[in-house]
Amino acid sequence: MEEQLNTLNIKSKVVGLKMHKGKTKFMTNYENDDTIQIENVSIEKVQKYKYLGKSTCMKDLTKEEVDIRIRAGWSCLGRNREIFLDNNMPLCLKKQVYDQCILPTMTYGCQTWSLTKIIGNKLKVAQRAMEREILGIKIKDKIPCKIIRQQTHIKDVVLFAERQEWNWAGHVARMSDNRWTKRATEWQPRIGKRSRGRQPLRWSDSIAKVKGRLWHREAGDRNRWRLDAEGYILQWMDEAS
Structure with missing residues (x-):
C-alpha cells in the first residue's frame, strides 16, 4: 500500500497536483501495526473516512x-x-x-x-x-x-437506486484500462479464512443472483445490458415485496 501511495504521489506531481499529507488517510481490513510514510510524513490509519460526502469503511x-x-x-x-x-x-x-x-x-x-x-x-x-x-x-x-x-x-x-447500481456495474465491467475500480471489484482474497455465519451482502451480489457470477462478461454488450435492466429491477422488487 505504501508503494502504491508513493506512486500516486509521484504521478500526481507530474500533472501538477499535490497530495495533502494531512488529509490523506489509509485503512486496512485486518489488524496490524503497519505504518505508511510518504516523503517521511506518517499517514494516519483510520477505521472510517468521509470523502466527497460519502462515508468509506471496510465494513x-x-x-x-x-x-x-x-x-x-x-x-x-x-x-x-x-x-x-x-x-x-x-x-x-x-x-x-x-x-x-x-x-x-x-x-x-x-x-x-x-x-x-x-x-x-x-x-x-x-x-x-x-x-x-x-x-x-x-x-x-x-x-x-x-x-x-x-x-x-x-x-x-428504490427503482432509481437499482437502475443506477445496474448502470454502474456495467460501466465497471466494461473498463479496459486496468483501473483500480475494476481491480478492486474483481479482487479475490488469497489468504485468510471465511468467517462464521452468513456473509455480508456485497453490492454486486444482487446482480450476480440475476446474471450469474460471470455477469461482467455479459455487461460487455452495452445495448443488451441496458435491455436487461428492467428484468433485474422487476426481480429485485418482487423479492423485496
Missing part, C-alpha cells in the same frame, strides 16, 4: 449511509419548502424540482449500496412521507400510497 455502512442520505433529502426539501408548499405552484413543477434536487440527494453514492429489503423499505417510507408533505396531506388521512404516487408522478427512489 458495510449502507444502512448508516442511507440514514445520512434521508436526512440530507429532508434538508433539501426544507430549503425548497416555499416551492413545495405553494398551492399556486403546478404539481408538475414540484415533481421536476423533486426529481432534479431531492432524489439525487437521497441517492448520492447509491451505485455501490448493498440494498436489502429493510434498507429499501426505509427509503420508500421516507419518500412517501415527503410526498404527503408536498401534497399537504397527513398519514391519518389514510390515503393509499398508490393514489398518492398517481398524483405526484415522482420517480420511485
